[in-house]
Amino acid sequence: MGVQGLTTFLQEHRELSETVLLSSQASDSVNFVVDGWSFIYELVFSLPWVYGGEYLRLVQLITSVVHALLAVGVKLTFVFDGPSPEIKFRTLKTRMAKSHIGPSLLFFRTSQVSRSTPRFLNESRIIPPLSYPVTIHTLLQLQSSHHDHIDIHFADEEGDPYAVELAGRLGAYVVANDSDFAILNTEGYRGFIPLQSMVWHALVGEEMAHEEYDEWVPAGKRKRPARNPNLGRGIIPPPNTTSCDLSLSFTVHSPEALSSFLEIPITLLPLLGALAGNDFSNQSAGAGKQVQQLFFEQRMVSSARINRVSTTLRSILSLAQKSTGKQAKYHVDSVMDLISKTVKALLIRSLDSLGSGEVEEIVERVVDSTLQYAIPKHEPTSESDSNLWPSPLCALHQPDLCPMLPLFSRNIAANEWTQDGTQEEDFVPSAEFVKLDAVRNTLMQAYRAGRLSPNILNCLNSGSLWPRLFLENPDAETTAKMTRPIRMWYCAILDDAVGLPEIVDEVMEESEQVSDDLEVVSGKDDEAEEELVDVVESGSEDDGADMLAPLKGALRRLHDPNSGPTGPPSADATLPVSVKQSRVTEYYRRGTRVVDETVQIPSLSELLSEISKSELLHTSAPHTHHYVKIPSQPLLTRTPDVRLAVFYRALGESDDTLRKTKSLTPEQLLTALALRWLLRFLRDKAAENPQSKERQQERWTEKEARCLLAAFDWNVSGHANGSDPSYEVYQGHPPILNRNVQLTSQILQCLDSVHQLAEVLLLSDRVSSPAHLFSGRRFHAYLTNDLGPVPVDTFADGLDDVFLQERMSRKEKKLKNHQSQNAVDNPSKLKQRNAPRKINDRGGGFYGLLDDVEA
Secondary structure (H helix, E strand, O other), rough: OOOOOOOHHHHHHHEEEEEEEEEEEOOOOEEEEHHHHHHHHHHHHOOOOOOEEHHHHHHHHHHHHHHHHOOOOEEEEEEEEOOOOHHHHHHHHHHHOOOOOOHHHHHHOOOOOHHHHHHHHHHHHOOOOHHHHHHHHHHHHHHHHHOOOEEEOOOOHHHHHHHHHHHHHHHOEEEOOHHHHHHOOOOOOOOOEEHOEEEEEEEEEEEHHOOOOOOOOOOOOOOOOOOOOOOEEEEOOOOOOOOOEEEEHHHHEEEEHHHHHHHHOOHHHHHHHHHHHHOOOOOEEEOEEEEEHHHHOOOOOOOHHHHHHHHHHHHHHHHHHOOOOOHHHHHHOOHHHHHHHHHHHHHHOOHOOOOOHHHHHHHHHHHHHHHHHOOOOOOOHHHHOOOOOOEEOOOOOOOOOOOOOOHHHHHHHHHOOOOOOOOOHHHOOOOHHHHHHHHHHHHHHHOOOOOOOOOHHHHHHOOOOOOOOOOOOOOOOOOOHHHHHHHHHHHHHHHHOOOOEEEEEEOOOOOHHHHHHHHHHHHOHHHHHHHEEEEOOOOOOOOOOOHHHHHHHHHHHHHHOOOOOOOOOOOOOEEEEOEEEEEEEOOOOOOOOEEEEEEEEEOHHHHHHHHHHHHHHHHOOOOOOOOEEEEEEOHHHHHHHHHHHHHHHHHOOOHHHHOOOOOHHHHHHHHHHHHHHHHHOOOHHHOOOOOOHHHHOOOOOHHHHHHHHEOOOOOOOOOOOOOOOOOOOOOOOOOHHHHHHHHHHHHHHHHHHHHHHHOOOOOOOOOOOHHHHEEEEHHHHHOOOOOOOOOOOOHHHHOOOOOOOOOHHHHHHHHHHHHHHHHEEEEEHHHHOOOOOOOOOOOHHHHHHHHOOOO
8 A cells, every 4th residue: 555645646746756768688787676465466467366366377477577577687586575563453454354355245246247347357356365375486486597687585574664675785676566665765775666657668670560551541541550558568568579679668766856855854754654644554543533534634635645744844844943942842852752743733633622642642653653664774794795694594684683583482582591690602502492493493494485474474473363365255154264273283383383472371280290201101311301202113114104103102191101102092081281372363254344353272282182082082903103212302393204294184184195195296285185174174064053054055066176176287387487288278257156256265265274284384395385277267167167078087985975966957867867778778888988087197096085085
């Protein structure tokens, strides 16, 4: 959103900008710092959105844009927002209501014919929820082949100040759609380029230039050929220009020009933005009003706010400079004094009409909003300072100044690692400290590398969760509820690894000390830091090896300290340890409102204990275990196989699933697990209320599951070069049916949540998002029979209790009876006709993963 009214103000005063032209023939390069979310919005909304996202086409768009910018000599640095600060929560809730709930309500209250028109779809757009992971995946692929010209950064918190600070270090422009970049300033920053101001020019040969005028036209009647007004405008280059000579022109707005025009110091531009209204000042100021409602009349145009605020600031500063000793009331003693005087001068109501302390509250909110623009001054430590990456954990700041580091250091900070009187330089890290520090560094490096979503880190930064929403029926329960258990799992894992904020209480259960229990098992005092755990023989070729054996072995001894290495585990025992209860606040849709709900996060030991108890109650043939000593260590420092086993158990899977997944690609694996989670969830919800027809109808049919799996381009290569040529690109516009929209919203939510759990467990290489292979339009086309037949594989009878039985029309029933009669006459033909057509030639078949979904 940016500063309210500033975009219009800049458009009305074009003399504040300059135009720059870049050509592919120029030898000089220029640096662009691109705001990641502005980039996503610009590209995604040029594609059909209502079907859930055309991610295959999005990959192609990103690739073409990046290649075109590189062709004109641009070095690209993308910056994506980090976790959201709490001061922005009101703005986020307002945006969620306007950009998701409002359009969904309007869509489901409009007739199918009216809501299918281009105008309606353009005015009620919702960004597809998997746009972010697809963009990151594509940019990382492009970076691998253009390492010197493409860089990707993930901000510590809000991305705008980070992008400007980075642009100052690189001597770069910032490309975005957010007017905040016109007031942010730092040394070396060259200015702000609006995405809509970019214009591409394709220089073609003379024969192409004159070809359209070869036909004779009578004098005076020659007309200019019609052309697409959007062709070449914006960041998307003209199509089919790979062999052409490209050039790019754009408009630059600099904070120096703006401050000079407004006649206020450049250092006061952030204060101007906070007073005029920005994403951080959207806070209540008493009596149900926002701060800006106390400053400006409702009928005032947005651009006039900039003039009013700048005039007020200029007047106060002018009087302060001219004041003498007899005019002390005009003195400005400090920045706080300036803010207080400006707030009082801007108020459209009398000070007497405000309550006690209300002015001070307004001033405090303005100060908080202004501080969000603060950019620390960079002082190079030496002439050879490269300006970036002073430490492996942060590209811009030293560890003691990095805002991100404290988010990953709560477990370390909660312990006293030095004794009284010990000097810092004499500190010798203990084994436990080394483990916690390794976990912290691993998670931070995963975030900086784009393998840990900023949306996940909200639980570390502010104790909040913001599930991504899409177009969904406002009369139904939000799809975010389906995946809450998954989010509880990754919150518990992060709490165990680095610690969540706001740990509420500590529930103590009467028990013996855990360390005493382990000593009884081991029998050696000098090995108190080690656990005796049972594992399956590592050299075995058995596919049924239990990768959770080390964790479950320790849990069994905690259940029953007298069981010993060979004692049977107690299935009904409780975990006799101290349990820290943490909470997070989840923001989601309830009806037509955005609500927040406090959710208790169980400890990781409790979740693992529940897994252990569940398996003990359902295990018919116990494994033969061998006992070895391994060091006790956090979950995220264990082997990928152990973490993968926890991942499966968190999703309700068993060892049988482990054996069936060896033939699947990482993208196919995540798709199958997300679909299995969704099918089981809907089955269980229907079982809770078997008399509810609505619950029964929510379940998927077997055909719908096949349509989903057929909507992925499984043959596409791993590079960001678009779809495989053999894959048929569907360009139609299938009907937009309510049920199909809801099915899309459900599976997108499950795909996103399962992917986030894989990221937290550091399994991105083994369980990857398939979003870049998905076409929502193709999914809807299969569902509505616009495409067909659906490629199928073998489904077992065990799916009967999971899928909703499809209703057949009279014509379909008659056809089925006719086929059955023919089968009696010639059974060999029936066997040949019903033989499934495989869509995956890997061993076991992709659909085989759905065979064992039980009731």
